[in-house]
Amino acid sequence: MHYNDKEQPEGDRMTLWLSTGLIFTFAAIALILYRWWDMQCIGVTPVRTLTFIAILFTSGLDVGLIMFPLTEFGGYGNVSENPEYAFANPLAIEFGFWAFLIWGFYFLTCFYFAIIEPRVKFFEIPMVKLVNNVVIIGTCAFTAYLLLVNLPWYLPQLGDGESVVPAFYLIVFLSIALAVYSSSKVKYIRILSVGSSVLFITLIAGMWFRAFVLGKGSPADFFGTAGMLGEYFANIHHFVLPINDYHEFYLFWWFAWSIMIGQFTARFVSGIKTWQLLIAMLVVPSVAIGVWFSVLHYYHAEGLKIAAFTNIAMISVGVLMVINSLDSLIRLYTDNLNLTAQRLGRVNYVLFNLVAMVGLTMLFKLDFLRIQWVGALVIALYFGCFGYILLRKRSEVAAIQTSPKENILDFRKIELAG
Numbered sequence: 001m002h003y004n005d006k007e008q009p010e011g012d013r014m015t016l017w018l019s020t021g022l023i024f025t026f027a028a029i030a031l032i033l034y035r036w037w038d039m040q041c042i043g044v045t046p047v048r049t050l051t052f053i054a055i056l057f058t059s060g061l062d063v064g065l066i067m068f069p070l071t072e073f074g075g076y077g078n079v080s081e082n083p084e085y086a087f088a089n090p091l092a093i094e095f096g097f098w099a100f101l102i103w104g105f106y107f108l109t110c111f112y113f114a115i116i117e118p119r120v121k122f123f124e125i126p127m128v129k130l131v132n133n134v135v136i137i138g139t140c141a142f143t144a145y146l147l148l149v150n151l152p153w154y155l156p157q158l159g160d161g162e163s164v165v166p167a168f169y170l171i172v173f174l175s176i177a178l179a180v181y182s183s184s185k186v187k188y189i190r191i192l193s194v195g196s197s198v199l200f201i202t203l204i205a206g207m208w209f210r211a212f213v214l215g216k217g218s219p220a221d222f223f224g225t226a227g228m229l230g231e232y233f234a235n236i237h238h239f240v241l242p243i244n245d246y247h248e249f250y251l252f253w254w255f256a257w258s259i260m261i262g263q264f265t266a267r268f269v270s271g272i273k274t275w276q277l278l279i280a281m282l283v284v285p286s287v288a289i290g291v292w293f294s295v296l297h298y299y300h301a302e303g304l305k306i307a308a309f310t311n312i313a314m315i316s317v318g319v320l321m322v323i324n325s326l327d328s329l330i331r332l333y334t335d336n337l338n339l340t341a342q343r344l345g346r347v348n349y350v351l352f353n354l355v356a357m358v359g360l361t362m363l364f365k366l367d368f369l370r371i372q373w374v375g376a377l378v379i380a381l382y383f384g385c386f387g388y389i390l391l392r393k394r395s396e397v398a399a400i401q402t403s404p405k406e407n408i409l410d411f412r413k414i415e416l417a418g
Contacts, residue, residue: 014372018248019241021255021379024386026240029104032111036274042403043114043269045413049280051190052270057285058196059189059328060106060261063147063318067154069094069293073300084244091297092231096239097247098293099286100232102254107281109262112385114269118404119396122385123263131377133333136260138374140329141360147322148172148361154315157308173358175319179326180353183334184341189327196320200288203317207295211304225301226294252375259378264328271409330357 047055075082076090085093117123123132151158151168158167182188212222232239242248272280299306306314330353334340341349389397 041269042407044267047268049270054193054197058193058324066318069296088231091228099289103282105258113266120393136333139256144361145364176357179323183327183330252372255375255378
């Protein structure tokens with residue numbers, strides 16, 4: 001990952017905390033599948049399944065998906081300096097850091113907030129609500145910060161390739177501003193998500209065509225490259241616990257995202273069964289990520305240069321994904337804190353969130369905040385919620401047979417939402 005200030009988790013205690021959180025998460029997923037395998041899941045504001053997948057994919061990822069692999073393949077392939085990666089090829093390692101198993105985090109939290117939380121109301125406890133919103137706001141700012149610190153590498157033509165220049169601050173400022181504005185109405189998220197997904201697919205198709213049709217490769221070479229992903233599934237057990245400090249950083253980052261992506265996407269669940277929700281959240285995004293990473297790895301392995309126009313297209317799609325992510329997170333914490341556009345007014349809403357997000361982004365720039373701390377807080381929320389259910393809500397959860405009765409499968413509700 002091209003993250004110049006990549007601080008690593010501090011010591012064995014953080015590693016133990018993370019490992020315990022991972023084991024608990026996978027055990028909770030298995031329990032949900034065992035208990036509610038074939039139950040229909042309906043969100044508060046359901047949308048069509050393809051739209052739901054688009055919202056999940058574009059809200060749950062950011063610019064890192066577009067650009068990081070090109071900076072990381074070399075490190076994963078250098079097993080003399082990083083022998084812990086020797087069990088699989090660089091493409092499989094990259095896929096393992098971004099896809100499949102870890103999307104189970106999103107499945108767990110989405111199912112919980114759609115089905116269980118309405119009966120438990122753990123996140124309505126004042127202290128929990130406070131911690132939850134700290135997590136959301138902190139991760140939101142970290143997303144904008146990552147865009148800022150990586151822009152010199154993405155756009156070296158605007159600077160020296162190392163320094164953050166005024167143009168980069170302007171790009172991030174405009175991204176935050178657009179996200180704040182679009183978050184003022186929930187119906188905008190459908191337009192943003194579907195549009196981003198279409199542009200991402202177009203980008204993949206364009207780069208695939210240039211490499212395997214116009215370039216020196218062939219369509220058969222693509223399938224040969226994609227076949228390297230099989231080493232991930234053959235070695236999936238290596239990804240259950242942290243491989244090294246860098247993997248820990250990624251895993252804490254995924255935990256930080258999971259609690260809020262679950263809250264946000266739960267409202268849009270489309271009436272599919274639990275096992276179908278698992279497929280929609282693990283398999284479908286992983287196919288898109290696998291294809292994208294396979295194309296990028298071919299460019300890396302063959303030393304193909306990325307044309308200036310393609311580079312701009314990649315950055316544009318990446319920035320749009322950042323806007324999507326920020327939109328969903330801002331919408332979430334403003335709803336939780338009752339700081340909505342309806343209550344504050346559109347102008348005040350935009351100004352308040354713009355100032356808050358820009359200020360917090362600068363705190364990450366000053367190294368005052370770290371995403372590992374946010375991820376550790378989320379693991380604490382996982383354990384706290386489980387303990388609360390065991391102590392006070394066991395009978396309510398055990399009695400769950402359907403989605404909450406107030407959740408009706410009406411796809412027109414999204415049009416009426418604020």
